Amino acid sequence: MHKLLFSLLSIVSLFFHGGEARQLEVPLPNACHFSQINSLGPAHAIKFEAGQMEVWDHTSPELRCAGVTVARITLQANSIFLPSFFSSPALAYVVQGEGVMGTIASGCPETYEEIGGGDSGRRFEDMHQKLENFRRGDVFALVAGVSQWWYNRGNSDVVIVIVLDVTNRENQLDQVPRMFQIAGSRTQEEEQPLTWPTGNNAFSGFDPNIIAEAFKIDIETAKELQNQKDNRGNIVRAKGPLHFVISPPRQRQQDHGNVNGIEETYCTARIHENIDDPERSDFFSTRAGRISTLNSHNLPVLRSVRLNAVRGVLYSGGMVLPQWTANANTVLYATGGQARIQVVDDNGQSVFNEQVTQGQLLVVPQGFAVVKTAGETGFEWISFRTNDNAYMNTLSGETSYLRAVPLDVIKAAYVVTEEDANRIKFSQQETMLAMTQASSS
């Protein structure tokens, strides 16, 4: 239906404003009727000096239903993803690589750092806000309107997948994804993408005189802040390797926290956790695989972000028992291997039954039942869910729906004998992960 309305409005759009550059943004709510769900790859790549940003099509039915938008950024060695922020809360997952990440919130305490050398050779103190090392497996909570920058200090690419919850209450703009750059510039690509990110940095929109006044610098330096002659985009090569001192922040002298409205606890709050470590798994099977959950119980900042994440690993022949998420949409990103995934909608119709391989994205709407079976090389994935305490119900196994129902109900429901009802109810003794028979035999 939304496709229909889309077609209609596209036609109307052409008629009234045929030459308009801006993409038509039809304000549809989550429309979650599917005859088929498609797994999705990125729709567009924006090349920067030292990396790229790939964005998924946020107007696809699947992402519209889930109310989210997805991007993947790739930083080459010794490059910086320049400071920028989103109007939506988001989760970022480090798919590969390692580096340093800085988050910027006015009013949070600063760290002093002794610096030697530089262009001038003299020694002096720098100061900046807390930095954090990042590595593969880290999930970062990105608060709406708070900037980050990322530096790749390793020798190989850093790859980060970011899911923005555009329908979150904290995004008070429309449901179009927006990246606000405060450094960086527009690239020189011939064909500008219809969607985000296309921008120049915030300074470029101000009068240089105003910038000079605001910073107490001369006009020429003010113009540098605008990156007007710059076409490197938002990922640039550093004169590196850069070394940052990751030290605990000093006590802040002035308490701007309450005044400024930032959550008192934000400045000192943990904003990331690594969920790749097998020892932190919530479900673990030596043969089948493991599942690790990050929610507001173990990362409290997620309470305000209203998102959570699940990291999963399946070995060859392993399966995740059929289940549904009660109170959230799920965006699954395959980080390795492949799996056959089946998804069933509210009418009992199969809406997805395909292989999902590394780099692909699959949306599983709230309530839709899903089962995953690993391929020969196993399967690894990260799932982002649109609730800070998303709640899973399993259809089979130890804590499943069928365990919860009396035998007499099962017999009446499925027209089976007591023996069959017993088998249905108790044969599968695993909780969440199991081996397929085929692979066991």
Place this chain on the structure above:
Amino acid sequence: MHKLLFSLLSIVSLFFHGGEARQLEVPLPNACHFSQINSLGPAHAIKFEAGQMEVWDHTSPELRCAGVTVARITLQANSIFLPSFFSSPALAYVVQGEGVMGTIASGCPETYEEIGGGDSGRRFEDMHQKLENFRRGDVFALVAGVSQWWYNRGNSDVVIVIVLDVTNRENQLDQVPRMFQIAGSRTQEEEQPLTWPTGNNAFSGFDPNIIAEAFKIDIETAKELQNQKDNRGNIVRAKGPLHFVISPPRQRQQDHGNVNGIEETYCTARIHENIDDPERSDFFSTRAGRISTLNSHNLPVLRSVRLNAVRGVLYSGGMVLPQWTANANTVLYATGGQARIQVVDDNGQSVFNEQVTQGQLLVVPQGFAVVKTAGETGFEWISFRTNDNAYMNTLSGETSYLRAVPLDVIKAAYVVTEEDANRIKFSQQETMLAMTQASSS
């Protein structure tokens, strides 16, 4: 206006996709302009083997404004409403009958039960999650994505009215009502309803081999779970009478609660309360009637469900003084008798002034003033309100608006003498319920 857009899009729909089976779902927000509000009966009935499910038209202006959807299920004696869930939080009210209700949440503790007899005659232990007796007057809170089943153990029909809050944040799909069946099947009705519920169960969408693997059962039994050859629908006759042991749950051995994201307190939380008992009334008049409120103060789980309920009884000649609900829409369902109800909108226009009789539904939007006067046989109703602590303001009587305003303001506002202002302010000394003069004389 929404009717207009509806017309427009219907026409366009026919033009572009004339033959489409799915109903056009226009993503309108709550459109609450009415020249007239209509009381509503169910729009469609789906017959099942041992009962039926009637659904109201969720595209009606009234239900769209309130952002809710309503269904009424009728279970014949000794029948089961099979396990299913909604993507929206809901309240269910037991209009008549009694039975046993089971709610299913993965990770909640189970109850052991000794069972004798059955098909095989042997004795063994069953285990399942907590069951609760239900009876007329019970309100149940239904959490999004959590399944229920209901068994009628009495000799007469059980009737349950369910109000789904489709615009609640916990429903992350679109605003189309959806029932997810995990048992049961599609019925063989010639004409499938355009709307819900039309589905097969979740298992029917999976490959039988996958089900066999997931349950460790053979393919034939897996196919039974799909109810493929079944056309009994979602209410089936039991080989009964069934007897369930309602016992307190055992301590759960493994704590999946936090991992799974379910509220720690949910498993042990009360999810229902009976509000028919005259002794729990909040407002009571021996002659006029009584009113009983259920909100998150007396049923804390309503805090997450964000709904509340009011049960009312008026005797002949009784009236509920004019009032408005400050922060919620109200969906009134008449359970008995009849009343003349008047509703006034934000422009001081009468938008409803009619008799409401048993089985009818009336939407009163937030802020709209309403007054109820019982007919000769009295009036009984249940009101569902879209806020866990909906707040009522009365226009006359003891705690009313006019009591709160100084006499000088009343004199200026209504151009009355001090004597009249005094009478307006103090004559009515009842708080919420009063007798009409006509009936008193």
Place this chain on the structure above:
Amino acid sequence: MHKLLFSLLSIVSLFFHGGEARQLEVPLPNACHFSQINSLGPAHAIKFEAGQMEVWDHTSPELRCAGVTVARITLQANSIFLPSFFSSPALAYVVQGEGVMGTIASGCPETYEEIGGGDSGRRFEDMHQKLENFRRGDVFALVAGVSQWWYNRGNSDVVIVIVLDVTNRENQLDQVPRMFQIAGSRTQEEEQPLTWPTGNNAFSGFDPNIIAEAFKIDIETAKELQNQKDNRGNIVRAKGPLHFVISPPRQRQQDHGNVNGIEETYCTARIHENIDDPERSDFFSTRAGRISTLNSHNLPVLRSVRLNAVRGVLYSGGMVLPQWTANANTVLYATGGQARIQVVDDNGQSVFNEQVTQGQLLVVPQGFAVVKTAGETGFEWISFRTNDNAYMNTLSGETSYLRAVPLDVIKAAYVVTEEDANRIKFSQQETMLAMTQASSS
């Protein structure tokens, strides 16, 4: 785009319902793409007996993006803005004048008051809910569905600006602003405004007999409550001057609080605070000006209202350093003087760069960067923000973004030398307010 859809639907509207009186209300979500933002004056003024109510066009792109609606009410000396409420939470700012304000919530305790004189000359007791003195600089939190009345007891006009958060969850109607009058009447204006407020009072929609029953008064007095022959509108002259005793409320005898769903703390909660007092400033500069913030830390009732406010004063030559609000839209109302304001969007494009003068309104969407420079006579304003703890990030100065970023990142980002990077980072030592160089020299 929304303009486009608007045009389309307007045309369709004319075609299908050409003569319809009701304005077309297209349910657009916040559409925040702007080639240009306009400052806004009121679109329509409704004259009452002793004052007027001016309303901004809630369908303007700017107010739609912010999800708010704005009104300005002017009360002549010795007049009353009669009791009425909104379905949306709101903040009211007293721009000028002083008086008494009464808020009305069923179930809150009452104050007794001895009254002498009046029409009859006899002495008796009145009772009413708590009254509060108001004066210039007060911000009042208006809870959805709770009525207020305002009395101008001074010699000059009272002017109050009200911002309604129509997209707030507490407004459960559509996004059309609605004022519910419970006294007052429609005015006799020839041309009724297409939008709010146009109404008669709630009583006028009821059958007079029902009102008589509900109040235990005679039909004639009941008709007075309907203000049928009244065309004074919602602001009327009092037989004044009126004197109200502002005394602490007595203990309430009956606890209707929980039953009624009103927050237990509401009745005793402070609902206003004066933010004009220079001593309560959060940022203060003897030369540049001052800024004072009201949020849920210092006025807890804002937590449920989900709005906050900032009062600002700039002296000639003062500027507010460039900044963005992380998690809220801002609605700025100029109360005095003038300033040049620049606003930059997510693409680094200037969308506003003009003088804003007394009485004008400017919307600054979430994340958009803004800088203000006072004109020769200085500038005073009040900003309403759509979050109870809106969080500001500054681009320059003591606690700014650039302070938070290591020098190496600044060098790479803006392609500057270490000396320039140092200057960019440390030259501006003010936090939020600074003097422009031009004015200093």
